Amino acid sequence: MKKSIEDFITEIGERNSQEPEFMQAVREVSETVIPYIVSNKIYHGKNILMRMVEPERVLMFRVNWVDDSGEIRVNRGYRVQMNSAIGPYKGGLRFHPSVNLSILKFLAFEQVFKNSLTTLPMGGGKGGSDFDPKGKSDGEIMRFCQSFMTELFRYIGPNTDIPAGDIGVGGREIGYMFGQYKKLKKEFTGVLTGKGLSWGGSLIRPEATGYGTVYFAENMLNHVKNSVKGKTVVISGSGNVAQFAAEKCIQLSAKVVSLSDSSGSIYDSEGITEEKLKYVMDLKNNKRERISEYVKKYPKAKFYKNQTPWDIPCEIALPCATQNELNEKNAKSLINNGCVCISEGANMPCTPEAISVFRKNKVLYAPGKASNAGGVAVSGLEMAQNSLRYSWTREEVDSRLKDIMLDIHNACITHGLEEGYINYEKGANIAGFIKVADAMLAQGVV
Numbered sequence: 001m002k003k004s005i006e007d008f009i010t011e012i013g014e015r016n017s018q019e020p021e022f023m024q025a026v027r028e029v030s031e032t033v034i035p036y037i038v039s040n041k042i043y044h045g046k047n048i049l050m051r052m053v054e055p056e057r058v059l060m061f062r063v064n065w066v067d068d069s070g071e072i073r074v075n076r077g078y079r080v081q082m083n084s085a086i087g088p089y090k091g092g093l094r095f096h097p098s099v100n101l102s103i104l105k106f107l108a109f110e111q112v113f114k115n116s117l118t119t120l121p122m123g124g125g126k127g128g129s130d131f132d133p134k135g136k137s138d139g140e141i142m143r144f145c146q147s148f149m150t151e152l153f154r155y156i157g158p159n160t161d162i163p164a165g166d167i168g169v170g171g172r173e174i175g176y177m178f179g180q181y182k183k184l185k186k187e188f189t190g191v192l193t194g195k196g197l198s199w200g201g202s203l204i205r206p207e208a209t210g211y212g213t214v215y216f217a218e219n220m221l222n223h224v225k226n227s228v229k230g231k232t233v234v235i236s237g238s239g240n241v242a243q244f245a246a247e248k249c250i251q252l253s254a255k256v257v258s259l260s261d262s263s264g265s266i267y268d269s270e271g272i273t274e275e276k277l278k279y280v281m282d283l284k285n286n287k288r289e290r291i292s293e294y295v296k297k298y299p300k301a302k303f304y305k306n307q308t309p310w311d312i313p314c315e316i317a318l319p320c321a322t323q324n325e326l327n328e329k330n331a332k333s334l335i336n337n338g339c340v341c342i343s344e345g346a347n348m349p350c351t352p353e354a355i356s357v358f359r360k361n362k363v364l365y366a367p368g369k370a371s372n373a374g375g376v377a378v379s380g381l382e383m384a385q386n387s388l389r390y391s392w393t394r395e396e397v398d399s400r401l402k403d404i405m406l407d408i409h410n411a412c413i414t415h416g417l418e419e420g421y422i423n424y425e426k427g428a429n430i431a432g433f434i435k436v437a438d439a440m441l442a443q444g445v446v
Contacts, residue, residue, distance in 0.1 A: 001034070001035055001038065001273060004034055004035050004038065004434060005030055005031055005169060008030055008049070009026065009027055010052075011050075012026055012050075012053055013209070016102075016105075018102070019101065019102030019105060019106075020102060021030070021102045021103050021105075021324075021348070022098040022102045022105040022106040022109065022321060024106065024324075024348065024352065025109050025110055025348060026053050026109065027352070028338065028348075028352065028355075028367075028429075029049075029109070029424070029429050029433075030049065030115070030413060032423075032425065032426040032429040033049060033261070033429050033430060033433050034049065035428050036415075036433070037049060040192040042441070043437055044169055044396075046441065048252050048437045048440060048441070049411060050350050051440065052083060052112065052436065052437075052440075053109065053111075054341055055080050055081060055082045055083075055105065056081050056082065056083060056084060057079070057080075057081040057155075058078070058079075058080050058101070058105075059077075059079040059080075059081070059127075059149045059152075059155055060076065060078050060101070061076075061078075061152075062074060062075075062076065062079045062151075063075045063076065063077045063129060063131070063144065063146055063148050063151065064076070065140070065143045065144040065146075065147045065206065066170060067136075067140050067339060068137055068139060068140055069429045073144075075127060075128045075130055075131040075144070076130050077127070077128070077148050077151060077152065078099070078101065078104050078127050078128060078129065078390070079111075079125065079126075079127035079152060079155060079156075079161070079163075080101075080105055080108040080126050080127060080346065081105045081108075081123075081125045081155075081161060082105075082108035082112050082123070082124040082125055082126070083108060083112045083123050083124050083436060084123035084287065085123060085363055085436050085439035085440045085443060086115075086116060086121055086123055086435060086436055086439045087115070087120070087121035087122040087123045087124065088122065088123055088126060088150075088157075088158075088159055088161055088162055088200075089123045089124065089125030089160070089161035089162070090111070090115055090122035090123060090124065090161075090162050090164070090261070090376060090379065090380070091107065091108060091111040091115075091124055091125040091126040091163065091164065092107075092126060092127075092128075092129045092164045092165055092166030092169065092377070093126075093127045093129075093163045093164070093165065093166055093173075093177075094107070094126070094127075094128035094129075094166040094167045094168045094169060095128055095129050095131045095133050095167070095169050096128070096130070096132065096166060096168045096169030097130055097132045098130075099128045099129060099130045103323070104126045104127060104128060105126075106323070106347075106348065107126040107166075107347055108124055108125050108126035109124070109291070110124075110347055110348065110368065110369050111124035111125060111126055111344060111376070112124030112431060112432070112436060113369045113428065113433065113436075114368075114369040114370075114373045114376060114432070114434030115373075115376055115380075115433045116431075116433075116436050117369065117370055117373055117411060117428060117431060117432045118373050118376060118377040118380060118407045118408065119404065119405055119407060120349075120377065120380035120381075120404075121380075122162075122376065122380055122383075125161055125163075126166075127163060127281055128166065128168075128169070129144075129148060130173065131144055131148075131168075132168070133168045133173070134288075138172070140437075141172065141173065141176065142176045142372050143178035144173055145173050145180065146176060146177075146178045146179075146180040148177065149176075149177040149180040149181050149184070150180060150184065152177075153180070153181050153184050153185060155415045156181075156191055157189070158189040158190050158191050158383075158386070158387075162181075162190065162191060162192065162193060162379075162383060163177075163191075163192055163193075163381050164193040164194045164376070165194040165372050166282075166373075167239070167322070169194075170194075170240065170309075171194065171195075171206070172302065172382075174192055174193075174194045174195055174196075175195070177192060178191070178195060179200070182292035188200075189386070190382070190383050190386025190387065191378035193205065193382045193383060194206075194379070194382075195382070196396040197391075200382075200385075200386050201382065201387055202378055202379075202381055202382035202391070202392070202397060203342070203380055203391070203392070203393065203394040203397050204378055204394060204397040204398050205375075205378045205379065205397075206240060206244065207244040207247070207248075207347060208244075208374045208375045208377065208378035208379075208401060209241045209244070209372050209374050209375030210240065210241045210242065210243065210244025210245035210246070210247065210248060210309070210320070210345060211244055211245070211247075211373065211374055211398070211401065212371070212372060212373060212374015212377065212401060212404075212405050213241065213245050213318055213320070213343050213344070213345040213371050213372050213374065214228065214245050214248040214249055214252065214318070214343070215248070215364050215374065215401070215402055215405040215406075216343050216371040216374075216405050216408070216409060217316060217318070217341055217343035217364075217366065217371070218252065219405060219406055219409040220341060220342055220343070220364040220366060220409065220422075220424070221364065223409075223413070223422070224364070226340075227252075228249065228252045228253075228254045228316065229252055229253045229254065230253060230254065230255075231254045231255070231314075231315040231316050231341075232254070232255050232257055232313065232314045232315050232316070233246075233254045233255065233256045233257065233316045233317075234247045234257060234258045234309050234310070234312050234316070234317050234318070234334075234339075234348070235249075235256060235257075235258055235259055235260075235309070235314070235317075235320055235345075236258070236259075236260045236308060236309055236310075236318070236319050236321040236325060236326075236346075237259065237260060237261070237319075237320035237322075237345070237346065238259040238260060238261050238264070238280060238284050238291050238321055239261075239284065239320075239343045241320040241372070241375075242259055242260075242318075242321070242345065243277065243280065243281055243285075244319040244372075245266075245318050245320055245345050246259065246272060246277055246280075247274075247277060249316075249318075250272070250273070250274055250277065251408045254315065254316065255271040256271060256272045256277075257269060257271060257272065257312060257314065258272075258309035258312050259272065259280060259294075259309075260291060260309050260321060261284075261289065261290060261291045261321075263290045263292055263305065263306070264291070264292060264293060264295045264302050264303055264304050264305040264306050265291070265303070265304045265307050265308060265309040265312075266291055266292070266301050266302065266304075266306050267301060267302045267303075267309065267312050268294075268298060268300070268301040268302075269300075269301075270300060270301075272351055273446070276294075276298060279294070279297055280294065291303075292305075302339065304305075308325060308326070308330060310326060310330035310331075310333055310334055311330075311333050311337070312337070313337040313338055313353065314334070314337065314338065314339055315338055315339060315340050315341065316340070316341045316342075317334050317339050317341070317342045317343075317345055317351060318342075318343055318344075318345050318348075319342070319344055319345060319349035320345030320346050321346055321349065321373070322346055322349065323344070323346065323348045324348065324349065324351050325347060325349045325350075326349050326350045326351065326354050326358075327351045327353060327354055328351065328353035328354050328357055330354060331350070331353070331354035331355075331357035335357065335361050335363065339363065340357060340363050340364060341363065341364040341365075342364065342365045342366065342405060343364075343366045343371040344366060344367055344368035344371050344372060345368070345371070345372050346368060346372065347368045347372065348368060348430060349368065350365075353368075355425065356383060359423065359425075362421050364424075365424060365425065366412075366423075367424060367428050367429075368423045368426045369428050369429075369432060370387040370408050370409070370412055370424060370427075370428040373404070374401055374404070374405055375404070375406055377400075377401060377404045377405075378397060378400075378401055379399055381400055381401075408428075411427065411428075411431035412424045412427030412428050412431060413427060414427065414431065415427040415430035415431050415434075417428070418429070
């Protein structure tokens with residue numbers, strides 16, 4: 001079996017030798033899915049995983065825009081349409097200098113499994129640009145978004161590909177892109193999710209990824225007769241996902257003691273209260289300042305420059321920043337400091353070595369494709385509301401989100417049980433694979 005896995009990885013690696021993030025995602029899935037394929041004749045010999053790792057379509061295009069000084073700037077835009085076996089392509093757009101094809105293929109590949117796990121009819125895709133919104137004026141961001149959508153609109157639609165937001169793409173950017181799409185297509189459709197409430201958006205959508213991450217952690221803890229209540233929680237990041245993960249933890253009577261950004265981490269031993277979190281939201285969302293400003297407002301807190309928060313004692317860790325932010329050393333530090341539950345809010349934030357440490361110590365570990373699926377789940381609910389020309393209440397959407405996260409958790413248990421230990425990574429991979437693979441087999445070689 002080990003040789004079969006390595007032969008598969010080698011073959012994929014030869015095609016994608018310059019794409020380390022994508023290959024990391026492929027290896028992580030292959031190690032659990034290939035044994036399942038071999039033991040189930042319906043999939044064996046059909047090259048089904050080989051077909052899954054190859055995108056159905058990759059779009060790459062130039063984005064010209066004019067900055068405030070009148071200079072013409074050039075960025076690169078992408079859309080990876082990975083798999084549409086169970087529904088139209090669905091996945092976010094990321095605007096960040098680190099964006100490249102490897103990162104977007106890894107995100108699109110993960111998105112296929114994540115969307116499958118939600119039980120909603122959505123395929124997987126991802127896109128974005130190496131454009132950096134930081135330090136840009138509203139006018140510059142508007143002009144970039146309009147130029148980006150002027151190229152992308154040809155390839156998306158409410159029944160084809162429905163992008164959403166991601167890092168660097170929030171309500172402002174979605175608004176500018178939706179406006180340009182509407183102008184070019186001369187129609188008002190649900191082609192983007194994460195829209196404003198007054199023009200087709202859904203309640204709970206901004207909160208969904210963070211809330212869902214905490215709901216999944218609560219499901220894991222409940223399964224072992226435990227709870228989030230009263231636990232000390234360490235969170236990385238201070239953007240949308242981290243903010244609402246913190247909010248939900250506070251609502252569930254947990255004690256959140258950290259947040260971070262690229263400049264470093266804060267540690268508030270007294271706990272980040274609702275009032276303090278409102279300050280962070282204003283700091284990051286409106287003033288767009290660094291998290292280090294927190295200690296000026298709350299001097300009892302500490303700021304650790306250029307450091308992650310994984311050395312802070314806690315019982316629950318929620319990595320909500322970016323890929324590969326938590327390594328083997330960090331994982332060992334978390335275990336030594338009493339951590340019993342890790343729920344990923346970001347996409348692939350834990351390295352393979354870190355995940356190995358979690359499994360070895362048999363702590364609760366949820367991969368992002370399962371635990372952060374709440375965002376795309378509510379995006380799917382937004383699509384449904386757009387189709388119905390109807391808006392559900394906050395309570396209705398939140399209830400549906402809780403149910404979806406519980407269903408994902410139960411699917412992971414079904415396929416991840418190993419001698420008294422739940423391997424959520426294995427369970428998520430196999431559960432996500434089955435639905436997509438069955439649809440691909442039913443639709444023939446296309």
